Amino acid sequence: MDNKEFIEGNMAILKDIQKDIKDKDLVIAVYKEVCKDRRMIWIDMHKSKGGGGSQPATEKQIAFLKSLTKGEVPDGLTKFAASKMIEDLTKNGNN
Numbered sequence: 558m559d560n561k562e563f564i565e566g567n568m569a570i571l572k573d574i575q576k577d578i579k580d581k582d583l584v585i586a587v588y589k590e591v592c593k594d595r596r597m598i599w600i601d602m603h604k605s606k607g608g609g610g611s612q613p614a615t616e617k618q619i620a621f622l623k624s625l626t627k628g629e630v631p632d633g634l635t636k637f638a639a640s641k642m643i644e645d646l647t648k649n650g651n652n
Contacts, residue, residue, distance in 0.1 A: 563599055567592055614639035622646075 618639040622630045625646045
């Protein structure tokens with residue numbers, strides 16, 4: 558999805574929200590929340606494509622993951638996948 562498609566999608570969502578909700582302030586609040594979610598998905602998609610998505614994990618990432626997983630780290634791990642694993646493991650209190 559390119560920027561133009563992303564913006565067009567947001568505009569379509571706004572129109573749909575306006576059909577169902579008549580209160581202008583509520584429309585704005587709902588639209589902001591939906592856009593935040595879409596933006597996070599869009600950022601994640603772009604991270605996996607070019608922001609380290611195809612680059613191998615760094616030595617520091619691998620070392621940290623090994624400390625979190627007792628040495629069990631998949632081969633061929635990318636920077637993005639390593640970051641995601643670290644985030645998930647530390648979020649779950651495994652650090």
